[in-house]
Amino acid sequence: MIEWSEEHLAFRDALRRFIDAEIVPNLEELEHGDTPPYDVLRKLYSTFGLTEMQRSRGEAVVAASRKADEARARGEEPARRQRQPGGNVDAMAMQLLLIKELCRFCPGMVTAMGVSTGLTGGALISKGTTAQKERWLTPILTLEKIGAWAITEPGSGSDAFGGMKATACRDGDGYVLNGNKTFITNGPYADTIVFICKLDEGDDTPQRDRRMVSFVLDRGMPGLTQSKPMRKMGLHSSPTGELFLQDVRAGRDRLIGESESAYGRGGAKETFGMERTGVVAMTLGMVERCLELCTAYAKERVQWDKPIGEYQLIQLKLAKMEVARMNLENLLFRQIELAGAGRSPTLAEASAGKLYAAQTCMEVMLEGVQLFGGNGYMAEYQIEQLCRDAKVMQIYAGTDEIQITHIARELLRD
Amino acid sequence: MKILVCLKQVPHKDARLEASGGWIDEGGIKFEINQYDTYALEEALRIKDAGEAEVVVATIGPDRTSQALRTALGMGADRAIQIWDDSLSGADSLTIAKLLAAAAKDESFDLVLMGLMSDDANNSLTGPMLAELLGLPHTTGAMKIELSDGKAQVERELEGGSLQVVDLPLPCLITVQTGLNEVRYASLKGIMQAKKKPLDKKGISDLGLDAAAVASKVTVDKLYVPTKGEGAEILEGSAGEVAQQLVGKIKELGLL
Numbered sequence: 037m038i039e040w041s042e043e044h045l046a047f048r049d050a051l052r053r054f055i056d057a058e059i060v061p062n063l064e065e066l067e068h069g070d071t072p073p074y075d076v077l078r079k080l081y082s083t084f085g086l087t088e089m090q091r092s093r094g095e096a097v098v099a100a101s102r103k104a105d106e107a108r109a110r111g112e113e114p115a116r117r118q119r120q121p122g123g124n125v126d127a128m129a130m131q132l133l134l135i136k137e138l139c140r141f142c143p144g145m146v147t148a149m150g151v152s153t154g155l156t157g158g159a160l161i162s163k164g165t166t167a168q169k170e171r172w173l174t175p176i177l178t179l180e181k182i183g184a185w186a187i188t189e190p191g192s193g194s195d196a197f198g199g200m201k202a203t204a205c206r207d208g209d210g211y212v213l214n215g216n217k218t219f220i221t222n223g224p225y226a227d228t229i230v231f232i233c234k235l236d237e238g239d240d241t242p243q244r245d246r247r248m249v250s251f252v253l254d255r256g257m258p259g260l261t262q263s264k265p266m267r268k269m270g271l272h273s274s275p276t277g278e279l280f281l282q283d284v285r286a287g288r289d290r291l292i293g294e295s296e297s298a299y300g301r302g303g304a305k306e307t308f309g310m311e312r313t314g315v316v317a318m319t320l321g322m323v324e325r326c327l328e329l330c331t332a333y334a335k336e337r338v339q340w341d342k343p344i345g346e347y348q349l350i351q352l353k354l355a356k357m358e359v360a361r362m363n364l365e366n367l368l369f370r371q372i373e374l375a376g377a378g379r380s381p382t383l384a385e386a387s388a389g390k391l392y393a394a395q396t397c398m399e400v401m402l403e404g405v406q407l408f409g410g411n412g413y414m415a416e417y418q419i420e421q422l423c424r425d426a427k428v429m430q431i432y433a434g435t436d437e438i439q440i441t442h443i444a445r446e447l448l449r450d
Numbered sequence: 451m452k453i454l455v456c457l458k459q460v461p462h463k464d465a466r467l468e469a470s471g472g473w474i475d476e477g478g479i480k481f482e483i484n485q486y487d488t489y490a491l492e493e494a495l496r497i498k499d500a501g502e503a504e505v506v507v508a509t510i511g512p513d514r515t516s517q518a519l520r521t522a523l524g525m526g527a528d529r530a531i532q533i534w535d536d537s538l539s540g541a542d543s544l545t546i547a548k549l550l551a552a553a554a555k556d557e558s559f560d561l562v563l564m565g566l567m568s569d570d571a572n573n574s575l576t577g578p579m580l581a582e583l584l585g586l587p588h589t590t591g592a593m594k595i596e597l598s599d600g601k602a603q604v605e606r607e608l609e610g611g612s613l614q615v616v617d618l619p620l621p622c623l624i625t626v627q628t629g630l631n632e633v634r635y636a637s638l639k640g641i642m643q644a645k646k647k648p649l650d651k652k653g654i655s656d657l658g659l660d661a662a663a664v665a666s667k668v669t670v671d672k673l674y675v676p677t678k679g680e681g682a683e684i685l686e687g688s689a690g691e692v693a694q695q696l697v698g699k700i701k702e703l704g705l706l
Contacts, residue, residue: 043641046521049482050636085637130638335466 037125037369037376044129047084051137054083059141066142066273067421070265072225073145073273078179087178090153094174101166128375132317132368139321141418143425144274147432150314151221151274152176155307156183159230159250162306163293172228172252184226186217186279187304193219194438197304198244202233202281204251210287213251213259216280219432223277224265229253231281232304235296248304250292259284270424309383311433312390313371319397319429320364322422326404327357329419333408344407353403360396367393384446391439394429401426451503453494454554455527456564456580457487459511459518463569472670473540483518486565490626492633493595494563495526504528508553510538510546516649523644524636530649537654537661542668543571547579549664552657554584561602562623566591577625588623589616593630 040048058076065071081087104114138146157176160169175181192199202215215233217223231253234246253260263278292298331354334345344350367389374381381389401423405412412419430436461467462480469475483491494505507522508531509515519530533549541549554562562584567574574590581588593613594605597620606614607627618624636644654664685692685699700706 042517042520043524043645045517046524046636046644047638047641049521050524050641054635083635083637085639089639126642130642 037129037372040129040133041126043126044133047130048133048137050084051134054080055137055141059138059145063141063418063421066145068272068415070272070275072275073142073148074179074182074225077145077149081179090177090179091174094169094177097161097173098166098169101164101169105166124378125372125376128372132372135314135317136321136324136368139318140325142273143318143322143422144271146314146318147221147271147274148182149179150311151185152179152183152226154310154314155185156226156228156230158307158310159185159292160252163250163298164252165294167289168252168292168294176228181227182222182225184220184222184229184279185232185307186220186223186229187232188219189216190218194435197248200232200234200248201243202231203236203243203246204233204249204286205236205238207285210285211251211291213253213281213284213286216278218278219266220277220279221274223279224262224275226262227255229255229260229279230292231279247296249296250298251286251290252292253284253286253290257284257286269427270421271428305383308434309380309386312383312386312439313381315390315429315433316364316367316371316393319393319426320361320368322397322426323357323361323364323400326400326419326422327354327361329417330354330357330404330407333411350407353407357400357403360400364393364396382446384443387434387439387442390433391436391443394436394439397429398426451497451501451561452557452559453497453503453505454557454559454562455487455491455494455505455507455522456550456562456576457491457507457509457518457522458484458565458568458570459509459515460484460568460570469673469675472673474673481514481518483521484565484568484570486567486569486626486628488565488633489628489630490563490565491522491525491527492631493592493626494561495634496631497561497597498526506531506557506559508533508550510534510541510549512536512539516651519649520641520644521636523647523649524641525634526636526640527647529647532649532651533653533657534651535654535661538664540666540670541664542666543573543575544579544668545664545666546576547583548659549654549657550576550580551583552659553652554580558621560621561597562586562621564623564625566625566627574625577623581623584623586621586623587618588625589618590625592624592626595624595626595630 058079059066062071062076066073081090107114135146135150153176157173160173160176164173176183187196189199189201191201202213202217204211204213213231213233217231229252230250232248232250234243235249236246255262259282261280265275265277268276288294334350334354335343337344345354371381401419404419405423408417408419411417414420459481461474462482465479467474467479491507497503498505505527506529507519507527509519510533512534516532519532523530531553533553538545562580564577566577577590578588589604589606591606592604593607596603600620602618602620602622602624604616604618604624606616608614654661685695687695
């Protein structure tokens with residue numbers, strides 16, 4: 037893929053029209069206040085027929101899962117899903133376009149949407165039982181219900197698996213869950229939460245080495261507290277919160293996969309790959325918008341009787357931004373091509389893309405603020421918001437430092 | 451019911467335009483469907499939603515205009531016609547009307563809809579000219595269209611905010627004012643389906659015409675941004691002071 041197709045551009049233009057009408061006039065409340073993004077996201081979904089598409093997708097996943105159960109009951113190996121070469125190109129391109137276009141104004145909105153449909157929905161799709169998919173999946177995919185995916189804890193960020201303190205203890209037919217989670221996207225408002233913890237078997241296995249298990253929790257379960265939104269540097273259109281679990285009783289029907297080995301490190305790692313891929317599309321949207329704002333400003337802003345765009349120091353900034361934009365777009369095209377070939381990037385590959393995208397986005401935004409000078413530091417100009425939003429790209433979905441270890445580990449593997 | 455919607459692709463409302471000879475420099479700017487025409491398309495799609503109708507969209511323009519047609523197909527139009535020849539660059543309204551008439555003449559459309567004018571050239575000529583060439587009754591600036599019993603009842607906007615109601619027998623041609631409906635978005639599914647809908651590309655000879663028959667009679671000499679004239683005087687001060695000064699100036703010039 038070397039260029040967006042006519043259909044892709046038609047979708048992009050329609051999205052831009054929607055965003056101009058529904059999001060841009062409310063940017064202040066979404067990005068400088070505490071207005072949750074869910075209503076406008078639901079409107080976006082229904083406007084573009086995504087609600088229906090997601091509902092069909094949910095139903096198809098459930099049907100396929102049921103069919104696989106039946107095959108297993110007959111003692112057969114369930115048929116693997118056949119991927120049609122080229123068939124995923126448009127689906128992937130449209131999904132990434134949606135992410136990119138929203139990020140021109142509200143990167144947080146993509147985080148809120150992606151954590152709900154992609155991570156929470158994704159965990160159920162990949163590891164849930166048929167009954168669990170039937171119970172929770174479709175409303176999460178359509179955004180009728182909001183999902184959260186809880187792994188990070190106050191004492192375990194980069195060392196998410198090893199440092200995890202949250203536990204599940206067997207109790208009769210079910211489990212008793214305890215622990216605190218933090219920095220949880222959608223945490224304050226989530227209806228459905230995937231809670232990742234360690235299985236405490238009551239033996240003397242060190243906590244670090246205990247097996248990971250995951251549960252699906254519902255809002256309002258006794259012992260589950262969801263905090264108010266936390267104050268943060270940027271990404272305000274994505275509500276972030278804490279979760280507190282005190283002796284939450286969960287039946288085995290809430291254990292993902294209904295097996296203590298179904299959704300452990302493997303499942304979580306699959307999720308990391310997906311998150312990292314999405315960041316490339318996010319940063320492309322932000323960089324595109326930054327470049328648009330900066331070129332317009334460079335033509336308008338006059339100093340010493342000349343538009344500042346005529347000064348080479350400004351031209352250098354613009355040129356570097358364009359190089360970044362082209363590189364990010366090419367990375368995105370590669371992701372789309374991979375999907376078309378029925379492949380997913382390896383974790384190291386996804387990490388390399390995410391590392392580049394995050395660092396580049398931050399550099400571009402800082403240069404954008406610099407180009408705007410005093411105006412760039414003022415909230416009145418959108419570049420200030422984009423710059424604050426950019427920083428989290430280097431932190432969430434694995435810090436830059438963690439991406440580096442994943443890339444290096446792959447390079448140095450025997 | 452068979453409806454033709456004529457649409458034009460115009461520079462995007464936020465595009466930075468530079469005059470270049472008789473027209474603008476089209477390099478590097480984005481285009482969109484003429485706003486007036488989007489309302490015409492929406493009106494046609496509403497008629498289709500309410501009953502049985504085939505909606506055909508037609509445009510005259512180079513390769514870039516297929517994007518506008520794809521969008522229209524994505525919104526729900528059934529098929530598209532794109533007419534172009536490099537000699538048509540800068541074509542006048544009559545040429546455009548002749549080409550559209552040639553494309554439409556064998557199709558027996560029950561209704562032809564289009565915007566009152568284009569956002570770029572502001573002529574408001576193509577609609578009435580096309581109606582004449584097709585021998586159809588027409589009306590302009592519709593704010594409301596109701597179809598029943600083989601006729602169209604149209605509310606037209608007149609100067610000063612008054613409305614005029616006219617009845618036309620079908621087939622007819624109606625140009626529409628902005629704001630007569632709320633234009634839908636193309637859904638993702640619609641856009642994907644648009645890929646499979648027919649988009650016919652035609653040249654001048656495919657329409658049974660030759661270059662001489664559609665040669666433009668109007669040529670644009672120059673397009674430019676007027677320069678600020680001499681003799682302007684800026685009055686300064688509070689609103690009251692400025693008003694005082696202004697009255698003084700008017701009296702001084704003997705205008706009152």
